[in-house]
Amino acid sequence: MSKITTVEGSVRVDLLGGTLDLVPINLILPDVVTLNLATSLKAKVVITPIDFDGVEIVSKDYKTTDKFNSRDFTAENFQNKFFGNLEFIARILHLFGLHSGVRMELESGSPPGAGLGGSSAMGVTCYSAIATHMKIPYERVEAIQKVNAIEALIIDCPAGYQDYYPALFGGVLGLKPSPGRVEVIQLFxxxxxxxxxxxxxxxxxxxxxxxxxxxxxxxxxxxxxxxxxxxxxxxxxxxxxxxxxxxxxxxxxxxxxxxxxxxxxxxxxxxxxxxxxxxxxxxxxxxxxxxxxxxxxxxxxxxxxxxxxxxxxxxxxxxxxxxxxxxxxxxxxxxxx
Incomplete structure (x- = not known):
């Protein structure tokens, strides 16, 4: 795993049907569909192997660099918010058991608090980058479900699902829910x-x-x-x-x-x-x-x-x-x- 891995994922523009992607509102209301599109504004993740018993996370947006030792990735530290604003990224790393030997450079592709689903796009882009770096095959829908669950845990309230799809599917999307799944209609x-x-x-x-x-x-x-x-x-x-x-x-x-x-x-x-x-x-x-x-x-x-x-x-x-x-x-x- 000596190769540098670079992955990009689009932030979305929601056209119609936002808020309807909150579970179970999406099933209680009849005929729900959410329409959005993948933009040329991209979340970007670069993973570089380094000689360090831990993980270095570099934010290009905030011009910060944080280092965490491999022993920091404990249940107690996650419970106590040890990772601060980087908890989302730390939990995705932890999901893969990737606790050491990498530098992750992150760039959101959109302004802070823009309402373009930037954090969600970053989450699934991180997931894709880590899986690619570790040569682990993954299904896009499974990646979305896992990252969505982590983000809901962190924000401590329900998290809609629409923001993740454009980063992994591209194009113009219609998202139609049914129990246990979301049908992705590519409209591009x-x-x-x-x-x-x-x-x-x-x-x-x-x-x-x-x-x-x-x-x-x-x-x-x-x-x-x-x-x-x-x-x-x-x-x-x-x-x-x-x-x-x-x-x-x-x-x-x-x-x-x-x-x-x-x-x-x-x-x-x-x-x-x-x-x-x-x-x-x-x-x-x-x-x-x-x-x-x-x-x-x-x-x-x-x-x-x-x-x-x-x-x-x-x-x-x-x-x-x-x-x-x-x-x-x-x-x-x-x-x-």
């Missing part, structure tokens, strides 16, 4: 890629968020039988199914407004999903006409969002973002893996 076409890239702008608000906290509030409200939350999520499922059918029938003209409509439903449903600055931008866009839409990425409260628009509106959007001190994140839709 070159035409759909062009439509999405020309009609959707990905924006980073500059404000970080915590998806676990927001999702937990939704989760509690759902199981407290909050009628508005249940009706809102059911409508999001309805819009997601319409979008799936639009893609499958190549009715792309209908698809783009559905993304904006899902964003409106989500905004009405969850207080605080838009920050004050994002809400002001939203009002400006609404005043410009119905061809503009806005859809939060992830659980909201900051992070990234989508603006849907005509291709000719790109210059106006860039000017507007400069005014609001926000940043467009250029991306391409990745082809299937």
């Amino acid at each position: 076409t070159e035409e759909l890629k062009e439509i999405l890239e020309s009609h959707v702008t990905l924006v980073y608000s500059g404000e970080t968020r915590n998806s676990g906290i927001n999702n937990w509030e939704v989760y509690k409200a759902f199981f407290n039988k909050d009628a508005a939350v249940r009706a809102g999520l059911a409508e999001i499922a309805n819009l997601s199914n319409k979008a799936l059918k639009a893609i499958q029938s190549k009715n792309y003209e209908a698809l783009i407004p559905l993304i904006g409509a899902e964003g409106e439903e989500r905004r009405k449903l969850f207080p605080g999903i838009l920050t004050q600055n994002m809400n002001q931008l939203h009002m400006v866009l609404k005043d410009q006409g119905p061809h503009f839409g806005m859809k939060i990425c992830g659980a909201g409260g900051g992070g990234c969002f989508l603006i849907t628009h005509r291709p000719s509106d790109r210059e106006y959007i860039d000017q507007l973002l400069a005014k609001f001190q926000m940043k467009r994140l250029p991306f391409k839709v990745e082809r299937p893996l």
